[in-house]
Amino acid sequence: MSRLKSSEEYSRTKAFKFFRWLGGSKDPYIDTVESRHPEEEKYTDEELEKIDEEKRLSREKAYDLGQNKYLRAFECAYKILAALFCVFFAFVLIYNVSYLPPSGAAERPVNNEVSERYIEKGLEETGAVNIVAGMILDYRAFDTLGESHVLFTATITVLILMRLDKKKDEKGDKADRASRYEPYDVILQVAAAVLVPVIMIFGIYVILNGHISPGGGFSGGAIIGAGLILYLNAFGFEKTERFFTEKLYKRVTFGSLAFYALAKCYSFFCGANHLESGISTGTPGAIISAGLILPLNIAVGLVVACTMYAFYAHFRKGGF
Amino acid sequence: MDFVKNFPLFMIVLCLLSSSTSTLLKKEWARIVNTALIVIVGVMSYMVMVYCQANGSFTYMMGHFPAPWGNEVRGGVLEGFMGAFFCVIMLLSMLGGHKKLFDEVEETKHNLYYVLVDLLLCSLIALVYTNDLFTAYVFIEINTISACGLIMIRQNGRTIEAAVRYMVMSLLGSGLILMGICMIYDITGHLLMSNIKEYIEGMNGYSVPLLVSIALMSVGLAIKSALFPFHAWLPDAYGYSTVSSAAILSSLVSKGYIFLLIKIIYRVIGFDVYKGTHIIDVLFIFGLMGMIFGSVSAIRENDVRRMIAYSSVAQIGYIYMGIGMGTELGMSASVFHILSHGATKSLLFIAAIGLTEVSGGSRHFEELTGAGYRNKWSGIAFTVGSLSMVGIPLFSGFISKLLFAQAAVGLSGRMLPALIVLGISTILNAIYFLKTVIRIYTPVEETEFFELHSKQIKRYATVLAAFMLLNVFLGVMSEPITSLITAGLEMFS
Numbered sequence: 001m002s003r004l005k006s007s008e009e010y011s012r013t014k015a016f017k018f019f020r021w022l023g024g025s026k027d028p029y030i031d032t033v034e035s036r037h038p039e040e041e042k043y044t045d046e047e048l049e050k051i052d053e054e055k056r057l058s059r060e061k062a063y064d065l066g067q068n069k070y071l072r073a074f075e076c077a078y079k080i081l082a083a084l085f086c087v088f089f090a091f092v093l094i095y096n097v098s099y100l101p102p103s104g105a106a107e108r109p110v111n112n113e114v115s116e117r118y119i120e121k122g123l124e125e126t127g128a129v130n131i132v133a134g135m136i137l138d139y140r141a142f143d144t145l146g147e148s149h150v151l152f153t154a155t156i157t158v159l160i161l162m163r164l165d166k167k168k169d170e171k172g173d174k175a176d177r178a179s180r181y182e183p184y185d186v187i188l189q190v191a192a193a194v195l196v197p198v199i200m201i202f203g204i205y206v207i208l209n210g211h212i213s214p215g216g217g218f219s220g221g222a223i224i225g226a227g228l229i230l231y232l233n234a235f236g237f238e239k240t241e242r243f244f245t246e247k248l249y250k251r252v253t254f255g256s257l258a259f260y261a262l263a264k265c266y267s268f269f270c271g272a273n274h275l276e277s278g279i280s281t282g283t284p285g286a287i288i289s290a291g292l293i294l295p296l297n298i299a300v301g302l303v304v305a306c307t308m309y310a311f312y313a314h315f316r317k318g319g320f
Numbered sequence: 321m322d323f324v325k326n327f328p329l330f331m332i333v334l335c336l337l338s339s340s341t342s343t344l345l346k347k348e349w350a351r352i353v354n355t356a357l358i359v360i361v362g363v364m365s366y367m368v369m370v371y372c373q374a375n376g377s378f379t380y381m382m383g384h385f386p387a388p389w390g391n392e393v394r395g396g397v398l399e400g401f402m403g404a405f406f407c408v409i410m411l412l413s414m415l416g417g418h419k420k421l422f423d424e425v426e427e428t429k430h431n432l433y434y435v436l437v438d439l440l441l442c443s444l445i446a447l448v449y450t451n452d453l454f455t456a457y458v459f460i461e462i463n464t465i466s467a468c469g470l471i472m473i474r475q476n477g478r479t480i481e482a483a484v485r486y487m488v489m490s491l492l493g494s495g496l497i498l499m500g501i502c503m504i505y506d507i508t509g510h511l512l513m514s515n516i517k518e519y520i521e522g523m524n525g526y527s528v529p530l531l532v533s534i535a536l537m538s539v540g541l542a543i544k545s546a547l548f549p550f551h552a553w554l555p556d557a558y559g560y561s562t563v564s565s566a567a568i569l570s571s572l573v574s575k576g577y578i579f580l581l582i583k584i585i586y587r588v589i590g591f592d593v594y595k596g597t598h599i600i601d602v603l604f605i606f607g608l609m610g611m612i613f614g615s616v617s618a619i620r621e622n623d624v625r626r627m628i629a630y631s632s633v634a635q636i637g638y639i640y641m642g643i644g645m646g647t648e649l650g651m652s653a654s655v656f657h658i659l660s661h662g663a664t665k666s667l668l669f670i671a672a673i674g675l676t677e678v679s680g681g682s683r684h685f686e687e688l689t690g691a692g693y694r695n696k697w698s699g700i701a702f703t704v705g706s707l708s709m710v711g712i713p714l715f716s717g718f719i720s721k722l723l724f725a726q727a728a729v730g731l732s733g734r735m736l737p738a739l740i741v742l743g744i745s746t747i748l749n750a751i752y753f754l755k756t757v758i759r760i761y762t763p764v765e766e767t768e769f770f771e772l773h774s775k776q777i778k779r780y781a782t783v784l785a786a787f788m789l790l791n792v793f794l795g796v797m798s799e800p801i802t803s804l805i806t807a808g809l810e811m812f813s
Binding site (some may be wrong): 113160273 | 321325326328337339340343344380381382383385388389390391404428429432435436442446454458461462465466468472473480499505506507508509519526528529532609633724755758762
């Protein structure tokens with residue numbers, strides 16, 4: 001309390017208000033405004049309806065953004081600024097491209113000893129006819145290990161977001177399922193019966209020949225995943241569940257990822273410590289060749305196929 | 321070859337293996353695996369640090385092919401230290417937020433939470449140890465996606481919105497970083513950090529693409545670590561997610577990106593080249609603005625968790641100001657502030673949850689009155705954290721402010737703004753943190769709040785005590801740590 005001012009005078013100063021705010025007791029209406037409860041109002045039904053109507057109108061008007069001048073001006077300015085920024089950014093990038101090395105020229109910096117060794121010695125060192133497979137699964141396998149776990153992370157996030165874990169009562173659930181998820185389209189079923197085996201076999205072919213011809217785990221897995229989704233659409237969850245359940249999905253994903261990590265850990269460990277890994281590259285071009293690339297392709301393919309199917313199933317139904 | 325050199329590989333593979341194993345495990349087991357993993361990785365990282373102090377840094381070939389062809393990781397003093405520090409903070413945050421996680425997350429999804437934490441740890445360790453730009457990008461992706469999952473695992477509307485915001489901003493950042501990496505690759509033909517640096521030193525021409533790619537990478541990482549004008553995603557993400565997520569996101573995820581930026585500055589572009597560009601000025605100015613505006617937003621905030629979140633914007637501003645000074649001293653002050661902010665911010669989040677718990681679950685200031693008496697441990701811990709953030713001697717925040725001030729003295733053109741803003745920001749920090757401390761120690765009469773069980777209190781109190789000790793340790797024993805940081809930064813170049 002200030003000694004220079006009387007308490008009445010002091011209560012009007014800013015310091016007093018500040019300390020009251022600090023103490024949490026600031027309420028300008030206490031003791032300054034007389035308050036009493038309003039009398040209860042009585043309305044007839046008609047009046048009530050009218051009031052509701054007025055409330056509805058005012059609410060609509062208040063939330064109608066078109067009515068708000070400032071918001072409209074802000075939105076307008078926002079759009080213009082965003083467009084200007086995009087134009088500016090595009091201009092910077094285009095300006096920048098004109099300074100980049102000309103595409104296709106022999107003297108580009110990217111044509112250096114790195115790509116030279118990939119192209120010239122790739123076949124000999126990795127045993128893979130498909131240089132790209134050799135590059136992503138042998139030379140730079142660590143990046144691909146990370147990349148396959150990106151897929152895994154994405155699936156886990158989708159599981160968190162979409163999986164419905166609340167147990168509904170069994171009967172209602174089944175009836176609900178039958179009406180919503182079980183299809184009856186004969187044309188689709190016949191077409192799928194013809195197409196799905198072909199798609200599956202093609203996917204397996206792409207994965208198994210990943211080290212010989214263009215393709216590999218990622219593309220083959222996507223093909224198999226698409227086949228599974230087509231099968232699901234044609235025949236429904238009940239039939240798919242006979243061979244593809246959540247348990248199987250978990251085990252396959254775990255098995256392939258763990259195999260990938262362990263196999264690559266072994267090969268990295270041997271390579272870095274200059275030990276013989278005992279993995280031979282075999283005869284280039286043969287189906288069993290190129291060391292670890294074939295099993296890794298299979299593992300990646302399984303992960304990708306499971307991921308695609310799991311995404312679809314979760315977005316559609318919230319579970320397998 | 322010494323066995324310790326294998327540890328970076330073992331750490332990463334262990335994280336990946338335990339993450340995929342945890343999908344099959346029950347939640348208790350997933351939790352045990354997670355705790356054990358964090359401890360093991362921390363110990364390994366510490367051993368790497370000790371090894372490097374004696375023998376200098378090393379590179380480790382990932383596979384049978386040497387570096388520009390195969391992948392490579394690099395171990396050094398600073399890498400080892402950061403890895404171990406991240407593990408300590410993560411362990412404490414997980415233990416401290418365990419009960420809240422139990423309450424807020426659906427029971428069937430608990431093991432998924434641990435899976436995500438394992439993956440996040442993996443990506444942080446990989447970001448710290450990587451020596452290759454593309455490897456860094458791959459693990460940035462894992463980091464981003466798992467951080468989104470950690471935000472939205474507590475499923476209510478707010479967190480979903482926060483996760484969407486975080487995802488949009490963060491993916492924008494990733495895109496910019498990827499563009500930058502592509503351009504660097506186009507003009508140098510390498511992805512390995514040391515090779516790029518060598519090439520850039522002897523390069524003539526291509527100055528425009530180099531500048532653009534530096535800018536893209538810096539801005540991308542700045543968006544992901546919530547530097548001032550790009551911080552819109554931050555308050556919701558930190559304010560509404562479950563408390564371990566908030567602590568991990570604020571003290572580890574954003575710091576991992578800043579550490580990567582420092583690594584890029586030193587090991588990819590070269591400190592001298594980076595100083596020559598004007599991007600460093602931009603970072604400096606944004607840092608200063610963040611220091612002021614972050615604090616102002618925090619003062620206006622009426623929700624204690626969001627207030628702490630806004631304070632992060634200010635603290636990230638400090639770190640970028642240090643980077644923007646363009647001197648070795650500024651850089652080591654920044655690295656120290658990464659540590660001190662990491663230790664303090666997670667402490668504050670965990671303490672705040674204890675305070676709101678005894679105030680009927682409300683996070684508003686009025687309800688918190690007197691909370692320090694109802695939950696004594698949280699009150700003390702919150703006070704310690706606040707004092708540290710304000711910069712009272714004995715605590716870690718003081719040392720980092722001292723280091724920033726020392727680094728600023730004598731810089732032509734940057735001394736005055738840096739010192740003035742440092743002063744203003746300290747006062748603003750004091751306003752909102754001490755206001756909260758006074759508020760939680762204002763006595764109230766009624767005592768009708770539920771009590772926590774003694775066992776839970778014991779574990780919670782241990783975590784808080786460990787955090788406070790860590791804070792005081794950083795504040796009192798700063799000398800060896802700063803010399804370690806300086807040695808580590810020298811080892812970078």
